[in-house]
Amino acid sequence: MEKIALITDSTSDLTEDIIEKYNVTVLPFRIIYKDREYLDGVDIKPNEVYENLDKEVPTSSLPPLKKMHEVYDDLQKQGYTHVIAILLSSGLSGIYNALSLVSKDYPNIQSFIFDSKSISHGEAVLVEESGKLITTQTPFDTIKEKIEEFRKKLEVYFVVDTLEYLKRGGRIGKVSGTIGELLKIKPIISVGEDGKYFTVDKVRGKKQSLKKIIDVGKSKLKENTRIILMDGYAKKESQYVYEELKKYSEELQQGIVELLGSISPVSGVHSGPGLVGMVVFNN
Incomplete structure (x- = not known):
């Protein structure tokens, strides 16, 4: 009989009730300051990052490989036969590649390491839908196929006050606008098929950018839209x-339509203050 574990990372912004309900293992990224280090979402809150950005902009790092091995060791001891790991886009982070390598050290566990090509609640939706399938004892191979289908029904949009932090963290992708920033042009950003950010549209000013996000949301709403x-x-x-x-x-x-609060501290490091994001899922 298959015993399937579910893994994600801290940028998925999973709520505590979903983590508990589906027994999800969350790998926390690290937030690194000059004199201290924190585990994303464990011992630092989003507001603490934002409120100190004027003093120091921290860097971020993957969960240690040692931690990934510890997770697999523990799952092996608990008798898990399969792992489904849904992770931050490989276009934005190396965690997908890192966990893929670690999983190869555990041939007794069949692993499906999945590149969400998404972030925040885009990841979370995929984790939640996978959790539902696991609890109904859906076969591992069927879940793999379903996750691929779910990703095709998923879109992420967001707007930020400034591109400074995306540039600083090297997450700018195909988004550009140095001159535009001087003119207060705000890009509406999404994640492409390559898992990197790109500009969907450009509007002038924060007020118009929020109106555009609303217009996009309205255009996507259907009977089964979340x-x-x-x-x-x-x-x-x-x-x-x-x-x-x-x-x-x-x-x-x-x-x-749901409002699920703040993105993870590590995501805040790269977006800076002022982000409004929207995930659209058509199931």
């Missing part, structure tokens, strides 16, 4: 977008 909103030190703005989309959803009597 829209999830999150923020990076922009609660007021994300609340506004949530209320507008929630109202529209109720008028249409279609879809579900």
Whole structure:
């Protein structure tokens, strides 16, 4: 009989109830300051990162390989036969490659290391849907096929106050706009097929960027659409977008709109303050 473990990383922004419900193992990234180091989402909160950015911008690092080995050792002792790991886009991080290498050291466990080509609640949706399948004892090979299908139904959009932090962290992808920033042009950013950021549209000013996010959300709402909103030190703005989309959803009597709070501290390091994000999942 298959015993399937579910792994993700801290950038998935999973809620505690989903972690507990589906027994998810979360690998925390590291946030590194000059004189100290934190585990993402474990011993540092998002606001602590944002409120200290004017003093020091930390760097981030993968979970240690030792930690990945410890997770597999523990799963092996518990008698797990299979692992499904859904991870931050390989276009944004090396965690997919790192865990893929570690998994090869455990031939007794059949592993499916999946590149989400997404981030935040984009990852989380894939983890949650996988958890549902595991609890209904869906075969491992079927779950693998389903995850591929789920990813095709997933879109992520966000806007940031400044591109400074994406540039600093090397996560800028195909997004550009140094001159545009001087003109207060705000790009609407998404994640492409290559797992890297790209510009969907450009508008002038924060107010117009939020309106554009709302317009995109409205255009995506259908009967089975799930829209999830999150923020990076922009609660007021994300609340506004949530209320507008929630109202529209109720008028249409279609879809579900959720507001799930802050992105992980390590994501905040790379986005900077002022992020409003939206995940669209059409199941």
